Structure formats: C-alpha cells, structure tokens
Amino acid sequence: MNAIEISNLKKNFEGFKLDISKFNVKKGYITGFIGPNGAGKTTTIKLIMNMLFKDEGTIKILGEEVDSDNINIKEKIGYVGETSGYLAESKLKHIKRMFCRFYKEWDENIYKKYIKKFLLDENKIYKELSSGEKRQFDLVIALSHHPKLIIMDEPTANLDPLVRNEFLEILQEHMENENVTVFYSTHITSDLDKAADYIALIFKGKIILYDEKDALIEKHSIVRGKRSLLTKETKTCLVSYKENLCGFEGLTNNKEEAYQVFGEEVIYDKVNLEDILMYYTRGGDNE
Structure with a gap:
C-alpha cells in the first residue's frame, strides 16, 4: 500500500x-x-x-x-x-x-x-x-x-x-x-x-x-567538453546545457547514449541532486 x-x-x-x-x-x-x-x-x-x-x-x-x-x-x-x-x-x-x-x-x-x-x-x-x-x-x-x-x-x-x-x-x-x-x-x-x-x-x-x-543518480551524468562538440544532433542527448568561453557543460539522463554520441572526447562526472534540480528546472543556454 x-x-x-x-x-x-x-x-x-x-x-x-x-x-x-x-x-x-x-x-x-x-x-x-x-x-x-x-x-x-x-x-x-x-x-x-x-x-x-x-x-x-x-x-x-x-x-x-x-x-x-x-x-x-x-x-x-x-x-x-x-x-x-x-x-x-x-x-x-x-x-x-x-x-x-x-x-x-x-x-x-x-x-x-x-x-x-x-x-x-x-x-x-x-x-x-x-x-x-x-x-x-x-x-x-x-x-x-x-x-x-x-x-x-x-x-x-x-x-x-x-x-x-x-x-x-x-x-x-x-x-x-x-x-x-x-x-x-x-x-x-x-x-x-x-x-x-x-x-x-x-x-x-x-x-x-x-x-x-x-x-536517478546512476543514470544521470554531467558532461563537459569543447564547444565545437555541441551540434544539433549532440544536443539531443542532453537535458540542458551551458556554454562558456572554455566549452560546455550539460546534463544527460542516459550515460550510455551520451557515450555513444561523445565517446572519449568529453569528461563524464557524477551528479548529485542539486545538479539534477538545476539542469531540469533552470536549464541552460537551450532552456
């Protein structure tokens, strides 16, 4: 019950x-x-x-x-x-x-x-x-x-x-x-x-x-990489993202899919609940 x-x-x-x-x-x-x-x-x-x-x-x-x-x-x-x-x-x-x-x-x-x-x-x-x-x-x-x-x-x-x-x-x-x-x-x-x-x-x-x-923690990941890696196709595997002069940072809710898209060209970091809250609600440049 x-x-x-x-x-x-x-x-x-x-x-x-x-x-x-x-x-x-x-x-x-x-x-x-x-x-x-x-x-x-x-x-x-x-x-x-x-x-x-x-x-x-x-x-x-x-x-x-x-x-x-x-x-x-x-x-x-x-x-x-x-x-x-x-x-x-x-x-x-x-x-x-x-x-x-x-x-x-x-x-x-x-x-x-x-x-x-x-x-x-x-x-x-x-x-x-x-x-x-x-x-x-x-x-x-x-x-x-x-x-x-x-x-x-x-x-x-x-x-x-x-x-x-x-x-x-x-x-x-x-x-x-x-x-x-x-x-x-x-x-x-x-x-x-x-x-x-x-x-x-x-x-x-x-x-x-x-x-x-x-x-939730296990299937999400922070992805960091060069801005040149952000394309119309790669953006689709991110919940939301942020861009800066050095590159981009985004959240994926499917680490396996993100790896297939970005491979070893990006860094994958563990998330916490604050990351999940921020990216789902505040979004980033693609909000």
Missing part, C-alpha cells in the same frame, strides 16, 4: 496551476520532494494536509481519502514546517500538555527521550528558542504520537549544518524503530542526498521526475 496516492489533482491560482496526474508516495520510505521556489511544493503539501481545497482530483492517505472530518487520518500524520502554529508566548511544557490531548497514541516516553536528546528546556518560552531549537521541538511533537506519515515542508531551512545533521539522524533513527513514511519537501538537496530513498521533482506545477534516488 502507498502512504499517499494522488490522482488527477488540480489547483488553480492566478498565474499558477498545479496539475499532478498521478503520484504515489511509497510506504515505509523517505521520499524527497524537490523543486525551485514557486514550483508547487507547499501547495501540494497544503492540499495533502487539507489546508487548501482542491479544484479536482483525489488524495488518499494510507488508503483513506482526505477529508476535513477524518480525525483518524489526522492522528496518523506528523507535520514539521517552517512555521509551527504554536502559541509563541507559551512554555514548551504547556504546548506539549495542550497537544498531547489530541492524540490517542501519544507516548510520553518518546517525548521525554527526544526532549532529553535535543537538550531542550521545557520551561523555555517557544518564541525565545533559536531556529534550530524550534525545529527540534516541532520534530519531538511530531514523533511523539506514533504517526504513520510524517510530512515536512522545508524543516531545515535556515539551520546550520550541525543542527540539520542531528535533525536527520533523529528522523532516521525513529524510522528504524517505527513503521513510518516520510514525505520531505525541501530546496536543500544535500539533506536528501544523505537521507532520501525516492525523489520527486516538481516544476511549474507538474511532477517531471520520480524515481529511486540511487537510480
């Missing part, structure tokens, strides 16, 4: 249209959701969370269609975003006391374990926490009620690398102990290089790539 199933989803705004024909998030894995600002990441998440009304289509979570009155589904979702919605003037212990009442599966032992792990002081007021401490506390709350699905919208934005690494380590540790699915939206692709199992790339409201992360 998939954790999230989206079919023929449409949402129209002035100047922007979200149109996802089919997208399934596999249960038990971390799926990274990447794309440039304005691509539709947050809109998709708000529709999944029932924070926006869709124009068309269906969204199912753990086999049940999303519905504003479906308390059962809401209890199975943990959420961590750039903003939490917590009362900024409240102490952490008071926020916990209020939120734990909404979850039948609330686990005080898990809560205390991660509060201790992050060295959080429950007597502190939420607004006085650092950005890193806020995201840590948000994650603690999200993990403490045994969610089956954790949805994250830019959870590590503006955090330093050490806090981001600790955040990801706790998330992966929790997944090893619980049957959890993570849907992780971010523009910080280095986080997903380390943690993701699957990657979905959204651009201009449409999902243009979806595959296992390792498979």
Whole structure:
C-alpha cells in the first residue's frame, strides 16, 4: 500500500496551476520532494494536509481519502514546517500538555527521550528558542504520537549544518524503530542526498521526475567538453546545457547514449541532486 496516492489533482491560482496526474508516495520510505521556489511544493503539501481545497482530483492517505472530518487520518500524520502554529508566548511544557490531548497514541516516553536528546528546556518560552531549537521541538511533537506519515515542508531551512545533521539522524533513527513514511519537501538537496530513498521533482506545477534516488543518480551524468562538440544532433542527448568561453557543460539522463554520441572526447562526472534540480528546472543556454 502507498502512504499517499494522488490522482488527477488540480489547483488553480492566478498565474499558477498545479496539475499532478498521478503520484504515489511509497510506504515505509523517505521520499524527497524537490523543486525551485514557486514550483508547487507547499501547495501540494497544503492540499495533502487539507489546508487548501482542491479544484479536482483525489488524495488518499494510507488508503483513506482526505477529508476535513477524518480525525483518524489526522492522528496518523506528523507535520514539521517552517512555521509551527504554536502559541509563541507559551512554555514548551504547556504546548506539549495542550497537544498531547489530541492524540490517542501519544507516548510520553518518546517525548521525554527526544526532549532529553535535543537538550531542550521545557520551561523555555517557544518564541525565545533559536531556529534550530524550534525545529527540534516541532520534530519531538511530531514523533511523539506514533504517526504513520510524517510530512515536512522545508524543516531545515535556515539551520546550520550541525543542527540539520542531528535533525536527520533523529528522523532516521525513529524510522528504524517505527513503521513510518516520510514525505520531505525541501530546496536543500544535500539533506536528501544523505537521507532520501525516492525523489520527486516538481516544476511549474507538474511532477517531471520520480524515481529511486540511487537510480536517478546512476543514470544521470554531467558532461563537459569543447564547444565545437555541441551540434544539433549532440544536443539531443542532453537535458540542458551551458556554454562558456572554455566549452560546455550539460546534463544527460542516459550515460550510455551520451557515450555513444561523445565517446572519449568529453569528461563524464557524477551528479548529485542539486545538479539534477538545476539542469531540469533552470536549464541552460537551450532552456
């Protein structure tokens, strides 16, 4: 069973249209959701969370269609975003006391374990926490009620690398102990290089790539060579490319085909997710 199933989803705004024909998030894995600002990441998440009304289509979570009155589904979702919605003037212990009442599966032992792990002081007021401490506390709350699905919208934005690494380590540790699915939206692709199992790339409201992360990395390659090698025929094996005074650099999604075209006359370099995001969405001279 998939954790999230989206079919023929449409949402129209002035100047922007979200149109996802089919997208399934596999249960038990971390799926990274990447794309440039304005691509539709947050809109998709708000529709999944029932924070926006869709124009068309269906969204199912753990086999049940999303519905504003479906308390059962809401209890199975943990959420961590750039903003939490917590009362900024409240102490952490008071926020916990209020939120734990909404979850039948609330686990005080898990809560205390991660509060201790992050060295959080429950007597502190939420607004006085650092950005890193806020995201840590948000994650603690999200993990403490045994969610089956954790949805994250830019959870590590503006955090330093050490806090981001600790955040990801706790998330992966929790997944090893619980049957959890993570849907992780971010523009910080280095986080997903380390943690993701699957990657979905959204651009201009449409999902243009979806595959296992390792498979995506394996079949793509950066190609570098002389400008004279760029012809009408050779350009067809590149997703996009850039030219400069010294030569060209492009991305291929078929290394074997690129080798047949360019042979040993170019350099082939390994890609990361940032390369894939950049070349598919920003393009180059042929955009």
